[in-house]
Amino acid sequence: MAFINQKKKEVQVKIVYYGPGRGGKTTNLEYIYNKFNHRIKTEIVAIKTHGDRTLFFDFLPFNIGKIKGYDAKIQLYTVPGQVKYNATRSLVLRGVDGIVFVADAMTVRQDKNILSLENLRENLSLYKKSISKIPLVFQYNKMDLAEQGIPLLSYETLQQTLNSQLKVPAFQASALLGTNVVQTMKKIITMTLTSLQKELE
């Protein structure tokens, strides 16, 4: 649940980038940071393993100014995608307000996407949250790999596999090149803050 300080007129929302390992969650945050750090004036915090994999989480906080008279503070988190770090993933989800599911569009990663989405559903249920009720956006990442001849799942297949029941917004993206990275982030922030409409009235 978002932290809303009525006295200070502050609202703090937590958005988590979830998905299978090596799917591009950290790359999303890095792109946003590298592209806009001169405007959002913040720092990204990343704790990585020796092999540059996310060990705990990445964290990018920034303010977007006043919304409905409240100072809106956004916190973007990633989770470690590797299966063995489920305890950490579950912990990072505590208090989450919105989720970006970064799916890997490579054909060979189809099963990993499905497993990770199922894992998200389970971990949310630990906090009595439902994947069908929380603000959620899909990002089908690595679309740029098509140019290198790497077999990718089509948008339709990804939608069918992951989003046929949830029917939430989805973007084809390349986190490496920045394609639709910002659009994904804007969408989830908008959906999340809109979901807090009542509390902000």
Add this chain to the structure above:
Amino acid sequence: MTEKNNTITNEVETRLDELFMEDDSAPDNVPEEKEQNSHKKLRDLKAAILSIDWEINDDIMSSLLHRIKALRKDYQNDRIIFMFLQLLEAVGKYIKTNKGNAHPTSIKLLNSMFYNLEKVIYDSTMPISKRKNILKTEIKRFKILKEQIVGQKGRYEIPEEYEQKIAPAEQEETIVLDQEVIEPSEPSIPVDENTRISAEIAAAVEQIKSVIQSEFNALRADLRQWMKENN
């Protein structure tokens, strides 16, 4: 969607469009790209420093030193930042050698040095005098740590090879900060200084020995005198 929802949605969208407009953001020119690369390396270094709180092992420390080395290349023409990196490297090597037995202040110092390095790098408007002062403060802290380590040798053992390892022989120039001249070998624990300190300690021990001896001689004389009187 209700009208109210539309209002907040529009407000958020407008705000986000203003903040994350992509057309006029950082142009992809070469110097900026280079700066971004260095900033990325700095963030990687921060991650390595933060992970020391988590665990100190060879992998983490090697990664930290590797990242410092990469930054040193980028900032070889900025003497203040270069010195900061040398200090970080010296402390990093000391921690790598001693791991859990490292002097507790060394980890605090590593964090404080990095915090100030970040300030110096990110604040491009910072006057040179302020940059120098920040560096001087860290050098002072480094010297205090060296003294503490030397003073407690045994408890926080400095391996002999450490002194050889951390001497930054790569730097050829002398760095002048205002009136203070910092020799290239500053961020190490110089052997000469250790020798001087050892000599001072040895002299002090000799002095104490001689005082104790003279006190014992006086006591023995008193005792002999007292025995004579009682016999």
